Every structure is written in C-alpha cells, then in structure tokens.
Amino acid sequence: MAALPKFIGQPIRRREDPRLITGEGTYVDDVKLAGMLHAALMRSPYAHAKISSVDLSAARKHPGVICALSGEDLAGRLPSLPCVAPAQNVPEHPALARGKVRYVGDAVAIVVATDPYTARDAIDLITADFDPLPAVVDAEKALQPGAPLIHENFGTNLAAKAEMTPPGFDKAMSEADKTLKFRLVNQRLTPTMMEPRGVVAHWEHGYKQLTLWSSTQIPHLLRSQLADMLKLGENKIRVIAPEVGGGFGAKLNVYAEEALLGYLAMELDRPIKWIETRRENMAATTHGRGHVTYVEVGFKNDGAITAIKAKFFCDMGAYLQLLTPAIPSFTALMVPGCYRVGALAFEQNLIFTNKMATDAYRGAGRPEACYLIERTMDMVAAELGMDPVQVRRKNFIPKDAFPFTTAAGLQYDSGDYEGALNKALAMVGYDKLRTEQAAARQQGRYLGIGVSTYVEICGIGPSALLPPKLKGGGWESATVRVEPDSKVTVLTGVSPHGQGQETSFAQIAADALGIDIDDINVLHGDTAIVQYGIGTFGSRATALGGTALVMALGKVQEKMKTIASRLMEVPPQQLIFTNRTIALASDPSKSIPLQKVVEAAYGYKQPIPGVEPGLDASAFFEPSGCTFPFGTHIAVVEVDPQTGAVKFLRYVAVDDCGKIINPLLVDGQLQGGIAQGLGQALYEETVYDENGQLVTASLMDYAIPKAQMVPAIEMANTVTPTNLNPLGVKGVGEAGTIGSTPCVANAVMDALKPFGIRHIDMPLKPEKIWRAIQEAKQAKKG
Amino acid sequence: MFPATFEYHRAHSVKDALALLKRFGQDAKLLSGGHSLLPMMKLRLAQPAHLIDIGAVGELAQIAEEGGKVVIGAGVTHQQIADSALVRGKLQALAEAAAQIGDVQVRNRGTLGGSLAHADPAADYPAAVLALEGEVKLEGAQGTRTVKAQDFFVDLLTTAMNPDEILRQVSFSPIAVGTGCAYLKRPQPASGFALVGVAALVSLGRDGSCEKVRVGVTGLGSKAFRAAGVESALAGKKPEANAIAAAAAHAADGIDCLSDIHASADFRAELARVYTRRAIEKALERCAR
Numbered sequence A: 001m002a003a004l005p006k007f008i009g010q011p012i013r014r015r016e017d018p019r020l021i022t023g024e025g026t027y028v029d030d031v032k033l034a035g036m037l038h039a040a041l042m043r044s045p046y047a048h049a050k051i052s053s054v055d056l057s058a059a060r061k062h063p064g065v066i067c068a069l070s071g072e073d074l075a076g077r078l079p080s081l082p083c084v085a086p087a088q089n090v091p092e093h094p095a096l097a098r099g100k101v102r103y104v105g106d107a108v109a110i111v112v113a114t115d116p117y118t119a120r121d122a123i124d125l126i127t128a129d130f131d132p133l134p135a136v137v138d139a140e141k142a143l144q145p146g147a148p149l150i151h152e153n154f155g156t157n158l159a160a161k162a163e164m165t166p167p168g169f170d171k172a173m174s175e176a177d178k179t180l181k182f183r184l185v186n187q188r189l190t191p192t193m194m195e196p197r198g199v200v201a202h203w204e205h206g207y208k209q210l211t212l213w214s215s216t217q218i219p220h221l222l223r224s225q226l227a228d229m230l231k232l233g234e235n236k237i238r239v240i241a242p243e244v245g246g247g248f249g250a251k252l253n254v255y256a257e258e259a260l261l262g263y264l265a266m267e268l269d270r271p272i273k274w275i276e277t278r279r280e281n282m283a284a285t286t287h288g289r290g291h292v293t294y295v296e297v298g299f300k301n302d303g304a305i306t307a308i309k310a311k312f313f314c315d316m317g318a319y320l321q322l323l324t325p326a327i328p329s330f331t332a333l334m335v336p337g338c339y340r341v342g343a344l345a346f347e348q349n350l351i352f353t354n355k356m357a358t359d360a361y362r363g364a365g366r367p368e369a370c371y372l373i374e375r376t377m378d379m380v381a382a383e384l385g386m387d388p389v390q391v392r393r394k395n396f397i398p399k400d401a402f403p404f405t406t407a408a409g410l411q412y413d414s415g416d417y418e419g420a421l422n423k424a425l426a427m428v429g430y431d432k433l434r435t436e437q438a439a440a441r442q443q444g445r446y447l448g449i450g451v452s453t454y455v456e457i458c459g460i461g462p463s464a465l466l467p468p469k470l471k472g473g474g475w476e477s478a479t480v481r482v483e484p485d486s487k488v489t490v491l492t493g494v495s496p497h498g499q500g501q502e503t504s505f506a507q508i509a510a511d512a513l514g515i516d517i518d519d520i521n522v523l524h525g526d527t528a529i530v531q532y533g534i535g536t537f538g539s540r541a542t543a544l545g546g547t548a549l550v551m552a553l554g555k556v557q558e559k560m561k562t563i564a565s566r567l568m569e570v571p572p573q574q575l576i577f578t579n580r581t582i583a584l585a586s587d588p589s590k591s592i593p594l595q596k597v598v599e600a601a602y603g604y605k606q607p608i609p610g611v612e613p614g615l616d617a618s619a620f621f622e623p624s625g626c627t628f629p630f631g632t633h634i635a636v637v638e639v640d641p642q643t644g645a646v647k648f649l650r651y652v653a654v655d656d657c658g659k660i661i662n663p664l665l666v667d668g669q670l671q672g673g674i675a676q677g678l679g680q681a682l683y684e685e686t687v688y689d690e691n692g693q694l695v696t697a698s699l700m701d702y703a704i705p706k707a708q709m710v711p712a713i714e715m716a717n718t719v720t721p722t723n724l725n726p727l728g729v730k731g732v733g734e735a736g737t738i739g740s741t742p743c744v745a746n747a748v749m750d751a752l753k754p755f756g757i758r759h760i761d762m763p764l765k766p767e768k769i770w771r772a773i774q775e776a777k778q779a780k781k782g
Numbered sequence B: 001m002f003p004a005t006f007e008y009h010r011a012h013s014v015k016d017a018l019a020l021l022k023r024f025g026q027d028a029k030l031l032s033g034g035h036s037l038l039p040m041m042k043l044r045l046a047q048p049a050h051l052i053d054i055g056a057v058g059e060l061a062q063i064a065e066e067g068g069k070v071v072i073g074a075g076v077t078h079q080q081i082a083d084s085a086l087v088r089g090k091l092q093a094l095a096e097a098a099a100q101i102g103d104v105q106v107r108n109r110g111t112l113g114g115s116l117a118h119a120d121p122a123a124d125y126p127a128a129v130l131a132l133e134g135e136v137k138l139e140g141a142q143g144t145r146t147v148k149a150q151d152f153f154v155d156l157l158t159t160a161m162n163p164d165e166i167l168r169q170v171s172f173s174p175i176a177v178g179t180g181c182a183y184l185k186r187p188q189p190a191s192g193f194a195l196v197g198v199a200a201l202v203s204l205g206r207d208g209s210c211e212k213v214r215v216g217v218t219g220l221g222s223k224a225f226r227a228a229g230v231e232s233a234l235a236g237k238k239p240e241a242n243a244i245a246a247a248a249a250h251a252a253d254g255i256d257c258l259s260d261i262h263a264s265a266d267f268r269a270e271l272a273r274v275y276t277r278r279a280i281e282k283a284l285e286r287c288a289r
C-alpha cells in the first residue's frame, strides 16, 4: 500500500459535499414516518394587540384536522420558553401567545392535520379578534416616558441595563487633545439561512421516549431544555440534528415550535412534522444586531486614542429568546478591537420592542463592536487628516505584548496585527492605489479605499463565559472508537451545519492514528449516539471540539502503544503511528500493523495485564481562555455619483485564524462570511414600519447579496498560533463577517470624502449615498 | 408554502386551451412558465380553481421571421430569447432585457407571454417591447386581434387582454440600418426586478440627427410606459450630450412614481433620467450605418 500523506494542512475537498449536492442528504423535511401528521401555525398580523378571542371551531371541524389549539388551551400545560442569559426583566414567553400578541409573527394558534395542505387550509378558518394597541418599534423611543409597554408587569420596556466606568476614565478622556462624538446604527438583520427551521417529533409510547428531529445547532442543549419543559428525563429524549442547511446563530435557540411539536406528539401519540416557510422564517426566526450607539472618543493629535465611551441602545425584540440579552455583552467586551485604547466606559440598555427577538447572528455582538471601533478609527483619521492606516498603526497592540489584557478586561492570546496589515497593504498595492485614487478624483471618479483591522473572540469559551442557567458549559467533547476492523468512528459534541468538520476532524484523526481519512467516519448531531456536547456556535467547533478530539485520540493512542509495546517488546514511549502501523520512531521499518494491535484489543485472546479489552476513549476539553483571530480586509470601491451605486474594484482579505487544518474550509468560511458582512454594509436591513409591520417579509424585499453582487476576493493568511490548544487553531466561522462590514463602509466613506461626507448609516443604499451627495453639493452652494 | 386546491388541465394546442378557458371561465388561469403565477398561488394571493397548462403547446414556442417581421411566440422562454441570434441581431434591447431577468432557473422556465400577460410593473420586457413597438397578437373565442404595445399595458397587473383570450405572439419590425437600441436596468437588490429599466431605440437620419426616438420605461409607476416627453425632445436634434441630457430629463414627466424601501419616488425618477440618458447613449453607439 502506498505511503499515506499527512492530512492536516491539506486542501481536502469536503467529504460531505457529494451527498449534499446530489440531493442525498437527509434534512428534517426528508424525515417521513408512518402516520405522520403536519402542523401549521396561525401568526399575529399585528405588532401589538390584545387577543379578544380565538375561535377554532371551524378549523376543528375541517375534514382532516386532528387538533387545533390556542394559547389559552395550553395555559398551565407547557411552561415558558427559556431564556438562559441573565437579565433584570425576563418576560413570560408562552409558546402560543396568551392575552396579547407582541410582534408580527407571534404564534397565536397551531393546527395539526393529516397533510400540510389541510393544515394550511385550516389556518384560514380560524377567526381571531384582536384589539390593536400602539406599537413601539424604535428602541430609543421605547424608553421614553409614555411609550406603550410591551410587558406591563415590568412597568418599563427596559429588559436590562449594564454599565461600566472604570476609575481613571474621566482623566483618560481629559488627556485627549480632541474628542469626537457620533451616533452609529448597526441595523437589524435577518439571518437568512438556506434551510428554514423544521421539526419532526415522534413519541414512542411503548418506550416512553420522544425523538425530535430539529434543524438546530445545539442538539444537546435543546434536549436539556425540552426535558425541563416536557417533564421527561434527558435519557428519554433523543434530539437529532440531521443535515442542517445553515444556521448562522439563529438555530442556536429553543423555539416555540420545538416545544409545541414535542408536546403535541406526546398528547396525540402520533408523529408530527412542521416545516417553516420562508415568510415565517423572516418573521419568526431570531434576527441579529439592532444597536444604536453613541460614541465619544478622545485622542491625541498624533492619533493615539486615550478613551472611548459607548452608550448602546440594543433592540431585544418582544421576548428574550435563549441568549438574547447575552449577545450585546460580546459587543462591549470587543469594543477595544486590536488597539490599546487607554480607557473604555460603556452603558448598555437592552430594550423591548414590538419585533421578533434578536439573538446570535454570525458574529453575535462582535460585528457591532468591530464596526464601532473601525469606523471610529476612520473618523479619527478624517478629523486629524491622517491616513487611516497610520491611525491604526499608532494604536495597535504590539506583537510582543501578548498575552495582552485589553481596556475591556479580556485577555488576548496572541496576535501580530502589523503583520496582517502589511501583507494586505502589499497585496492591494496601497500606496499606488492612493495615487490612482487622487488621479481618478481629478477626473470626477470617486474611488474609495477602506481598511479594517479586526480582531474577534473565538473558541467560546471557558464555561464561566457562558450563562449559568445553560445546562452545559463552555467545554466540548469527543469520542474515538477504533472498530474491530481498524476503521475509526469519531463522535463529536459539536454540531456542524455547513462548517465541514466531517472533513477536518477526519484529517486530525487520520494523522494521529496514521491512517487514511477514508477510514474515518465522523458522526454528530444525534444525542442518542453522541456523548453530551455543547454545539457549533461562537467559532468554537475546531478550537474546542478539535481539541477534545485530540485528547480522545491521545487516550486511544496510549492504549494502542501499550498493547504494541507488549507485542513488539519495545518501550511504548518509542512508538509512533505511521502508515497504518505502529512503528519504532528511530526505525519505522520496525513496525507492527495497526490491525494486529486492534485485534489484540478486541480479540483479547492473550489478556494484557492492566489493559481492558476494547478500543475507545472519550474526552471533554475545558479551555482556559478564548482565542482571538484577526486580520486586515481592504476594499476598493467606486461610487457612481449620479446614481449612488457602489461597485467593487478589489477586495483583499488577509486573515489569521492560527494554524490551518484545511485551507479550503478556511477560505470557504471566510468567503461566505465576507458575503454576509458586505451584505450588511450595502444591502441588508430588516425593516418594520412605524406600526410594527414587517416590510422585509420575503426575499423579494430583504436583499441578501447574490453571487454577482459579491466581488472576487483575493485571499491570504498569516499564521499566529494560539497556545491555548494543542492544534494551535483559533476559529474562522465568523471572522469574515466581522472584518468585512466596516471595511466596506470605510471604503464607501473614503470615496465620498471629496464631498465632505463623514458618515452615512448602513446599509449604504444608492439612494442614501445619492442624497448625501445632493445635500453636500447644496451645502457647498449655499 | 402550500397553494389552495386546484385542478390541473394540460392543453395540447391553442384551440384546446381556448376551449378549456371557455369551459371554466373566471375560475381558470393559464399556466405558462409558472414563475409569476405559482408564487402568487403559494402565497394564496391567487386561488384559481383550474390551471390550464399551455407549457407544452408547440405552436406558441417558436421564434420566426415572417413577412419582414420577427415573430416571437408567447411560450418562448427568456433564455431562448436571450440566446437567439435573430433577436440579438435585430432586437438587441429585447435580448438584453431577457438576459437580465431573474436567474438561470427563472429564464429557463419563464416565458415572454407569461411576463407580458402578468404585467408586473417592474418586469423587464415591457420597456423593451414598448421601445421596439411590438405588436401583441391575442386570440379568443371571438377570433384574433392585434394590440400595440403602447395600448397593451393598462395598469398594475392589468392588460388589454380579456379573460377568455390567449396571448399568442408578439411581432416586431427588425431594427433598420442606422438604428440602435439598448436596455439598461438598475435591479432592485432583493428581487432582481427592475427598480428602473429603460429601453431606448434611436434612428439617425442621413444628416446625423435623431430621426426616430423610442423610449420605454419600467419600474417607475404602476405600469411600463413610453416616455413621450423624451422622444419628442430629442427627435430631430443632433445627438449631442446636452440635447440627450435635456431630453432624458423628461423621463419621469407626469408619472406618479412608486415609493418603497428600495427607492423613494424622487430617487426612482432620478434613476429613470440617468438610465434614460445612458440607454440613449448606448443605442446611439450602436447606430452604425
């Protein structure tokens, strides 16, 4: 047999793709069970209204309808949906609205029928009477006296408030030569995963066991919450996350439909399926971002930042979903970015509005922080007439200062911000570009060059960082089973839904055991198969799940070495795994086939003292800190002053996510992330009108970037490993989203500089740009 | 998303389809590519009791030259129009409009007849069909009639067709020597439909002045329209930058422009003026004699 290559670091194509692109994957909607019923929901057409009555009689009489329930029917039967993150005011969150509806899309009633068409028909037969109430849509206005109250019992629309002003802050601010104050809007976004949510619930009465397929990122955490809600033992609920067509944080949650279907499957003793429509997905799956921030920055004449103060108004929506109030805390923690900013003070107001709840969306708090600090850098540069690159260099945390504790109190593991910046500047040809830009301006062409030097927090994260009420901490798990034929099964506690760990984890295991990746099967997302795991979010899967895997592999290796050392009569410390053998490190020709060792472990014909039969091991990895990947993105755009259109000329991304297991996966994560990030900069915005009606209720109005709207991305890496895990990996799932948004915004603002325009809020739609130009011209004339 | 209950019928000829239309009357809808009708049905904005599928009617699916005209059947797909050498050579603006509709799947299913019959105010074809002065042939129980493009679009989702009629084909005079045409579009970033789309046709006379100017605009108001103010302002003028700009300034005259989250009425009007100027300039570039 040919010698096996090393797999880590190789651009190996995703092993999961062939089945996905030939339609052979199993998504929730592909699950079909005998006797399965179908559910549909009636949702509120009002943002805020009293429910006077819900008449289900006609729906119940409709042929094929098995049951129809309203919120009142469920009172006392299904507890509130969970929010595990701390907040002063956590409202009751019934799975079906009771008394009031609080956002457009709030579930009012559920119908279960023999087929999905009948279920949908029956929704039209429900007569519900609502008394509309004034709606609060704007988070800042929601705090004003007299604003309608969304949850009357709190007497306020404030869900929580957090403040931090460290001693010495005022002094730091007073040391500034200049200060700037400005307001930034980080608009609400709709995560828009390819596959909307879906649930199949199956109660096996004889076994007293519930199996729930859900398109989720967190099968185990979901199981724990459902066990509480449905009063079942965790050993009697099996949650399966089959193929999951993207989540972006919006499937890191526990939703009404998951609880409702579990409950009704048990009540009716029939399997039930619910598949979310795209319209429901836009209205009733969590949104992201939604911050208004008032920034005050003090700085020296040389560009050095002495202090930053940020006051946030964070839009929670009508209810708190699983982690809703926790997301803004990541923003506060990451405000300093990759800079020594002197001192940081912040105030965060978490506010109820008559809208769908916000929660994690790719980046989850960090894009808001990165946008804040990277726009601030450009604002300071513009004020001082400095090059934005110079201002960044002036404030960078130098590479020999790590581990570095920031003004927000976080400890950054490692970094070389100058290194990534220099590489990106060289790739784009920065100095030459600036010359071209000047020449173009002479000809009335408006080129803009935007830079963002981002850092973000990954590998989330030590258990202390996760909310106390979450069952399960910030660790991750893995099991390695060497089967009797030497094939290897890896069970990972992470729950990949597009990230490609079936490939990268096989690479890690193959190198450790000296075998081929084709001999490895990576299983995940089934709580009856996999040991408890936390899931995939916060760019944690490889840094934590990969490390747990390395630890489990280590245990298996130890055992195999012990057996091999007996068989070969050499000390175990001298053995290595290579080419399907265990060999002497000093002379690999002295080896024993792996299969012989496996046979000894399973056959156990000659008992090995001190070694149990079998060959598997589990490991749980609790990290000692978070990892901090970083990079520099540079966008070059041209703005058409007549129509406000923005065209990309170049996009350069230099990212440092530590060691790279598979460069194709890294590039793929970055490209998708950059597409979503520039989507926020230019196109995307979840719009509710002043009455709380959702205007962006479909993809006809919510503008995600399509392929032709995304530029060719010139990509490169620098590699600054972390020492917080043995793989040296940091995380890359969200980096692209975080780095790209401010980079594109800065580029557009740079293009508009000749007009004297300093800032326009995102999304930078052509009309806003065109208007700003008209106003600037007007101002010049006037 | 689940449509309401309906019955499906397949027509094998135009005659067939007309008979079915007569039989089911107002309860029936013709189904061509389905790329406007099916989305409406899934949202239950349309709930026809009967669908008459004309997708397999061969006589509707031809592009031909007949009596000096280019004749395009109602069932010809967007992709076929975009790819047709005949259309690209002789009705370039129409091919350009077709090529910019939706995505590959939409272009492979959607049809000229379906798009025109649906009369979405932001559809691409209407601008080109107006500028190229297409003639729409309708066939009904009472026989056939021909409607000029200018008279075809009546209002939002409303045309001059009667419910018992089928749109058979659209015929065009191929553009002559010394004539150029072009279609330019600013897509709405979410839907890809035209926020503003402008088709322009210009013929230069022997003296180099604009002999004939035709401008069709879509996306602006409740229906696509001919920008008469632009046409008359430029007709007879030398195609100089100032004259073109002055003419294009009339692109939105008298139009009650739509306003939504993608563009206010003001901005739509401004885009129409800019795109009209650019479309005329492009058409002029193609006026080689």
Ligand SMILES: Cc1cc2nc3c(=O)[nH]c(=O)nc-3n(C[C@H](O)[C@H](O)[C@H](O)COP(=O)(O)OP(=O)(O)OC[C@H]3O[C@@H](n4cnc5c(N)ncnc54)[C@H](O)[C@@H]3O)c2cc1C
Residues within 6 Å of the ligand: B029, B030, B031, B032, B033, B034, B035, B036, B037, B038, B039, B054, B074, B075, B100, B101, B102, B103, B106, B109, B110, B111, B112, B113, B114, B115, B116, B117, B118, B120, B122, B123, B124, B125, B165, B166, B167, B168, B191, B192, B193, B194
């Ligand atoms: C994702 C997506 C993107 C799109 N993007 C664009 C775009 O960018 N630009 C654009 O212009 N359009 C766009 N469309 C619409 C598309 O062009 C449709 O195909 C077209 O509008 C309708 O043509 P059809 O053949 O699919 O008609 P159908 O949907 O089958 O029918 C539409 C209507 O016309 C009637 N009808 C059909 N044929 C006839 C006939 N021969 N005689 C009388 N009545 C008839 C039907 O009864 C129905 O009322 C898009 C559609 C989708 C789904």
